[in-house]
Amino acid sequence: MPLVSMKEMLEKGKENGYAVGQFNINNLEYVQAILQAAEEEKSPVILGVSEGAGKYMGGFNVVVAMVKSLMDSYGTTVPVAIHLDHGSSFQKCAEAIHAGFTSVMIDGSHSPIEENIAVTGKVVELAQIHGVSVEAEVGTVGGEEDGVIGGIMYADLEECQRLVKEAEIDCLAPALGSVHGEYQGEPNLGFKEMEEILNAVNVPLVLHGGTGIPTKDIQKAISLGTAKINVNTENQLAQTRAVRKTLEEKPNLYDPRKYLGPGTAAIKETVKGKMREFGSSNQA
Secondary structure, three states: OOOOOOOOHHHHHHHHHHOOOEEEEEHHHHHHHHHHHHHHHHOEEEEEHHHHHHHOOOOOOOHHHHHHHHHHHHHOOOOOOEEEEEEEEEHHHHHHHHHHEEEEOOOOOOOOHHHHHHHHHHHHHHHHHHEEEEEEOEOOOEEEEOOEEEEOOOOHHHHHHHHHHHOOEEEEOOOOOOOOOOOOOOOOOHHHHHHHHHHHOOEEEOOOOOOOOOOOHHHHHHOOOOEEEEEHHHHHHHHHHHHHHHHOOOOOOOOHHHHHHHHHHHHHHHHHHHHHHOOOOOOO
């Protein structure tokens, strides 16, 4: 199956009460694990690529070639999108689009709303020509992930409305108390604000920082129009635990396939669990 944009899968999720997971890829093993999990769960899936991870893997063209080759080898039948996570500029989004990404996020949330709308609109204009979906953000997600740092700043309702209407984005990430990385204490999401934003914008919402949020809060967010949930840290932690355990038990191992293999299996099981939690299993 060819790569697709996020637009249809998120609208379907919003209408039917489930969310599609964005699982960030960091190397070959992540792509393998996530594609295998999606196929086994019969779930649509979004492969998130940060600018840092894209650079680490050799550039956006390499990422697209790797994903397409693996999908061909595996005979992938479920919908798969490659999505630029936290694109920092129009130039980076354009680079990803021309490399074959099927979705991009332009993150203008650190700029005044006028600038955010302007750069987002420019990205949307290019993306629509190529059939690529666009995500944008209002407010600031807390914590740090791959060099993206922020203190929590709740999304403003009027700014959300303006960004959706004026820039014509496909989905909106309103910052409502989630954080990148691990939580220090209990997550505290702004469900009242989430409901107000959903009613005002009527596009699928995105929840960043999906690691560590209790299932009841995930379900509540999905009921309030959240159709995309981002997960990265949880997979990284699962992989690292498995690799450490393997090397502790067999300290003389040096073949990377032998110690990375258990890490890949751990990612796969984590992703399958998330797909079931988000309700996207058997929705492909």
